[in-house]
Amino acid sequence: QVQLEQSGGGVVQPGGSLRLSCAASGFIFNNYGINWVRQAPGKGLEWVAFIRKDGIDKNYADSVRGRFTISRDTSKNTVYLQVDSLRFEDTAVYYCAREGFGEPWGQGTLVTVSS
């Protein structure tokens, strides 16, 4: 069964950090790039970051560049999003999705930035 299982969200103070994980199963992980997309409460979708299947090419939204870092560990079939210097406006549900954005997406993980 093709699956992306997410973990790592939570409540953090402004300026804090979290590491979000997206663990893949049921498909050949090394054949796919992975995206992160977020959705603030009651708002629309915002693409955040992408890592190519080789792990070398990475792209970021302007709103997170320099604060977020995407990486992948092929031994664990997992992609990470390290989110640093968090701001109130980073509060959102974060989803991971395969390159192409087809099924499946991860179930989403909530990051809440609050003092």
Next chain:
Amino acid sequence: EIVLTQSPATLSLSPGERATLSCWASQSISNSLNWYQQKPGQPPRLLISDASSRATGIPARFSGSGSGTDFTLTISSLEPEDFAVYYCQQRYNWPLTFGPGTKVDIK
């Protein structure tokens, strides 16, 4: 950054009616456009890629058209499960961007 605009913001229709959703890009994106459906509490679901190709398992009542800057998603006859929010997204260049969404609700 390519800006996507969607119209209308809300579309109120009855089951069985035809829904026509529009998406405009601030510059030409060829056919590099996806459409998604999202229901509350769920991740988005890819409906259409490359402007007109239905994703796996998507019913034939969903169709996409357009190229360049003007795109359309058509639902030929609304089923009860189609009432949701629909987003377009461009994959022409980085950063990838989404439109603000069109909510299709029950009239």
